[in-house]
Amino acid sequence: xxxxxxxxxxxxxxxGGQGILKASDIMxxxxxxxxxxxxxxxxxxxAQRGGCVTSHVRYGSKVYxxxxxxxxxxxxxxxxxxxxxxxxxxxxxxxxxIVNNEKINPPAVNIGxxxxxxxxxxxxxxxFKLVMEVDASDLAKKAGSVKTSNIVLLGALxxxxxxxxxxxxxxxxxxxxxxxxxxxxxxxxxxxxx
Amino acid sequence: MKVLxxxxxxxxxxxxxxxxxxxxxxxxxxxTEILEEFSKYxxxxxxxxxxxxxxxxxxxxxxxxxxxxxxVMKHVGVNVAADPIFTVSYTGxxxxxxxxxxxxxxxxxxQNEQDNRNYAKFAKIPMLEPADAQEAKEFAKxxxxxxxxxxxxxxxxxxxxxxxxxxxxxxxxxxxxQDKTAITFNPEKYVMVPALARLRxxxxxxxxxKIKQYAETFRENKMEINDRRVGIITAGxxxxxxKEVFPDFSYLKLGMVYPLPEKLIKTFAKKVKKIYVVEExxxxxxxxxxxxxxxxxxxEIFPYTNEFDxxxxxxxxxxxxxGGKFPAQKIPSRxxxxxxxxxxxxxxxxxxxxxxxxxxxxxxxxxxYMKPLQGLHSCICMGASVGMAHGMSKALKEKGKGKVVxxxxxxxxxxxxxxxxxxxxxxxxxxLIIICDNSTTAMTGMQEHPATGFTLQGERTKQLDLKVxxxxxxxxxxxxxxxYNLGETKEAIKEELAKDGPSVIISQRGCVLFKRKDYATxxxxxxxxxxxxxxxxxxxxxxxxxxxxxxxxxxxxKQQGISVIDEGLCTGCGLCAxxxxxxxxx
Numbered sequence: 089x090x091x092x093x094x095x096x097x098x099x100x101x102x103x104g105g106q107g108i109l110k111a112s113d114i115m116x117x118x119x120x121x122x123x124x125x126x127x128x129x130x131x132x133x134x135a136q137r138g139g140c141v142t143s144h145v146r147y148g149s150k151v152y153x154x155x156x157x158x159x160x161x162x163x164x165x166x167x168x169x170x171x172x173x174x175x176x177x178x179x180x181x182x183x184x185x186i187v188n189n190e191k192i193n194p195p196a197v198n199i200g201x202x203x204x205x206x207x208x209x210x211x212x213x214x215x216f217k218l219v220m221e222v223d224a225s226d227l228a229k230k231a232g233s234v235k236t237s238n239i240v241l242l243g244a245l246x247x248x249x250x251x252x253x254x255x256x257x258x259x260x261x262x263x264x265x266x267x268x269x270x271x272x273x274x275x276x277x278x279x280x281x282x
Numbered sequence: 283m284k285v286l287x288x289x290x291x292x293x294x295x296x297x298x299x300x301x302x303x304x305x306x307x308x309x310x311x312x313x314t315e316i317l318e319e320f321s322k323y324x325x326x327x328x329x330x331x332x333x334x335x336x337x338x339x340x341x342x343x344x345x346x347x348x349x350x351x352x353x354v355m356k357h358v359g360v361n362v363a364a365d366p367i368f369t370v371s372y373t374g375x376x377x378x379x380x381x382x383x384x385x386x387x388x389x390x391x392x393q394n395e396q397d398n399r400n401y402a403k404f405a406k407i408p409m410l411e412p413a414d415a416q417e418a419k420e421f422a423k424x425x426x427x428x429x430x431x432x433x434x435x436x437x438x439x440x441x442x443x444x445x446x447x448x449x450x451x452x453x454x455x456x457x458x459x460q461d462k463t464a465i466t467f468n469p470e471k472y473v474m475v476p477a478l479a480r481l482r483x484x485x486x487x488x489x490x491x492k493i494k495q496y497a498e499t500f501r502e503n504k505m506e507i508n509d510r511r512v513g514i515i516t517a518g519x520x521x522x523x524x525k526e527v528f529p530d531f532s533y534l535k536l537g538m539v540y541p542l543p544e545k546l547i548k549t550f551a552k553k554v555k556k557i558y559v560v561e562e563x564x565x566x567x568x569x570x571x572x573x574x575x576x577x578x579x580x581x582e583i584f585p586y587t588n589e590f591d592x593x594x595x596x597x598x599x600x601x602x603x604x605g606g607k608f609p610a611q612k613i614p615s616r617x618x619x620x621x622x623x624x625x626x627x628x629x630x631x632x633x634x635x636x637x638x639x640x641x642x643x644x645x646x647x648x649x650x651y652m653k654p655l656q657g658l659h660s661c662i663c664m665g666a667s668v669g670m671a672h673g674m675s676k677a678l679k680e681k682g683k684g685k686v687v688x689x690x691x692x693x694x695x696x697x698x699x700x701x702x703x704x705x706x707x708x709x710x711x712x713x714l715i716i717i718c719d720n721s722t723t724a725m726t727g728m729q730e731h732p733a734t735g736f737t738l739q740g741e742r743t744k745q746l747d748l749k750v751x752x753x754x755x756x757x758x759x760x761x762x763x764x765x766y767n768l769g770e771t772k773e774a775i776k777e778e779l780a781k782d783g784p785s786v787i788i789s790q791r792g793c794v795l796f797k798r799k800d801y802a803t804x805x806x807x808x809x810x811x812x813x814x815x816x817x818x819x820x821x822x823x824x825x826x827x828x829x830x831x832x833x834x835x836x837x838x839x840k841q842q843g844i845s846v847i848d849e850g851l852c853t854g855c856g857l858c859a860x861x862x863x864x865x866x867x868x
Contacts, residue, residue: 103616116286116448126286127414129447138826139618153526154414154447157593173611193829196614199654199821200830200843205613215608 095148097156098245101175102167103192104141107238110263111165112143114242117259119147122251129154138195140171165245167224167238168192170205172212184218186244188237190225220244220282227278236275243279253280287451289444292415293382294319296422301457302350302378303327306337308697309726310356311391312445313384317354318729321738325459330730330738333664333697334359338366338381345379346472348463350426357385357398358663362698368405370435372482373472374489377462378429380422381407384440387562387589391725393644393663395587397563402437402540403570406486408493409437409540410502411518415449417502421537423454424502432489432496439539441562443519443589494541502537505550513554515547515567515578520560520590527596542570551576558583558599562590620649622827623803623853625720625791628765629689630657631823631857632772633716638685638779639674643667643699645691646725646793647718654824658689665690665698668715672706672784675713684779686713693723693731696746700755703786707756711784714775717748718765720793728796752786759785766791768860794853804854807847813866814844820858820867827851828858 098115100108112128119126130143144156158177166172166187179185187209196202212219222244228237239260246256260276261269287295293316297305305328307317321328331337334355344351355363360383367381383401386392402409408428412421422438429436470478497503509530516524517536525533534550536542551557559568559580568580583598584590620627630650633640634657642648642658643666650657660670671688678685690699695717703715723729730736735745752760759781763774771789778785792799806827809820820828832843847858847867859867 104618113286113448120284120286120450125450127447127449129443138616138621140616151449152522153592154443154449154522155591157527157591157596159593170613171616173613175610176608177610179608194614194616195619195652195824195826198826198829199824200818200832202614205611 093149095146095151097161098145098163098165099156099161099175099178100143100145100165100167101171102141102188103171104139106141106167107235108141108143108167111238111242112145114239114259114263115145115245117263118251118255119145121255121259124148125151127151127154140174142175163245163248165241167241169208170194173205173208176215179216181216183216184220184248185212185216186220186222186241186248187212188222188224188241190237222279222282224279227282228275231275231278232271236272239272239275240279240282243276244282245279246276247280283453284450285453286448287415287419288315288446288448289412289415289418289440290315290384290446291319292418292451293422293438293440294323295451295453296419297352297380297426298323298326299419299454299456300350300423300426301459302352302426303459304341304344304349305329305352305354306331306340307354308332308334308337308359309723309729310359310384311726312386312440312442313354313356313359313382314726314729315445316382316384317738320352328738332732334363335366338363338370341379341381342366342370342375345375345377347465348377350378350430352380352382354382355384356392357383357396358392358394359383360398360401362664364401364405367401367407367435369474369479371405371407372474372479372486374433374485375429375435376433376466378426379435380425380429380438381435382438382440384442384445385563386442388442390442393661395563397566398437398439399539399566400564402439406490407435407437407540408432408538409439410537411439411539412444412537413518413521413535414444414447415451417537418444419451419454421502432493434489434493437540439518441519441589490541494544497538497541497543498545500538500543503543503546504533504535504537505546506533506535507553508532510553511555513550513557514560515550515557515571516560517567520562520595523590523592523595524560526592528599536567539567542567544574547571547574547576560584560590560595563587617652618649619824619826620646621794622825622851623794623855625765625789625794626650626718627655627823627825627855628768628771628857629716629718629789630655631861632768632775633657633687633689636687636775636779638687641667641670641674641686641688643688643690643694644725645694645718647689647691652824654822664694665702668699668702668706671713671715672702672709672711675711676709683712687775687779688713688715689718690715691724692717692719692721692733692748693729695748696732700751703752703757704755706784712782714778714785714787716775716787716789717752719748719788719790720796721799722793722796724793724795728793748788752788757784757786759783760788762788762790764791765789766855766857768857794855804856806849806852806854807856807859807867808849809845809847810866810868811844813864815864815866816841816843816845817863818845819861819863820845823857823861825858827853
């Protein structure tokens, strides 16, 4: 568990439509349930139209800022492969990275004026000790819908967080309509097993 | 009970807890969710007004009738509403009136970064500024109490980071609603002709003096004395950033940013050795505190532009950069784009190919300025496209004939395009105006407006007929087109540009994301790899569903690649099939 006054910061990043805000809402509810103070911050509004989406989630005994400063994020969860590179300045040398293998082409790549960056995982692994590569979209399809890839990634993240799995399950159950609960619990477990 | 809430949800909750049941707004990021959330509470009246000026006037009317009233807008909306705001400051409000201004430091989704704290000082209206969701809820309640106590409108200022961050909020028990509405007459107070306004002007200064006294002991102007070597004067979200990195400094956190508590600030200044004023955007507090004769450090070390974060404050004060170890990598940017199937795409594809100047406006279609569409050439504010097209066409005279087009969305047209269009008919304009009618306020997330036929609270209502309206303004050349039909769109634009006098084209098709749209999404299209010549014409549509894939050139062929459609994204709008000269897309 956390030491006194210690605050942990997780950065969720990806592309509009990937369920990032839902995932960070679930994370916050989990932290609240586990007894932490929690704040999260995101920018949306134009995200629906394919832009970058980020969400900072911070928890501890008392959290002031909903935004973490550069260099101090402990864990980056990148919902899209290339997006992981966009936020490296937020990380420190001991930070961990969870990265979804899914590629979503930005416009410049779509129209062929810029290449999609190559060797992303190799680069990350060279610079950081813990890089967890997750085929979240494939696992999500196995769980029942590609839309659950955000929950797969939360499963992977939960392994780094030392919070009782039962709390995660309880919050996931509360976060979806009944008919979607089992699928999302399955997705969460696949993330843990990944 | 404790719940996680965004600042916007918390403002709505606070307003409701204060016993308020009346609100009006025009949607605008980052303010939109406040009214959407408020409208869901039991027994409230909440409306989308056509624009912010109307919203404020509606709220003033309600307050004069004895109802506590709320008006909500984004920062630039206050510009639109400034006229009534400056004078309701003179008349006072009878019941309570609170105006929320949601500012957008960093211009996350705005055309400018104005600091609306200046409005408080300018209009002589007190302003409260919460720092997180819990405060947002409490300050909303305090704002109504303050308004009632001093018979003044009150500003509640939020920023994107307060509005759109979430934190834990302790819910309170809502005050029971009391109907205190009645018709009362008091022309000396509410008829602002010069003779009477001069008298009220004096009252405004007296009121300000009283509020200044009140501010000295206002419980949300808080002093925290810790390390006396350094004191920080701040307000709103920057307080949290500063506390994060400098928990041991002394603080004066101002919950009320206008008027300022001069005695309290002087007391604080005596208790600490060195003072930093930590504020985003303008040196608003700094200038007023310096004018009190207090030596503070402010904008000589802190940036004027963009929102802060803990790191910016830390590095400014420590005078060295303590950024991350790893520089961000140079990778392709991901600008927001028109969605696959967006009805604006066809229109702006055609417009981008005309050799005309296109004055643009505020909405999703503004995104078409980018490559490859490049379909508009200016964007100033809501409604500006119409007035600017007219001005440009008048100035250019013969040179501008058939060369100036103004584009404006349906919600934006209703917001502030009607008056300038009337002006075009009145002053014999020659420009063409295109109303990009997608039947909703799309950019802010599908809000209703007078031309949708529904109210904010979901009731059916009289639906504005845009064609009839345009005609009644005096425009004779009007036609309605479907932007999914490129041939028809091109022909209509060419013909209308060739005509004398003003023309209006209504480019009509519901937003592809709109639940109530009156057409079904088609099956995704496919590109026949054999027929595709790799000419890249379809890529000129800038559709996120179409991408370019390199191939190994076949023998005797120079073809480097083909276009591919992502079936998961394609909505089957058919634009690419229309532009493909080789019949490769079906």
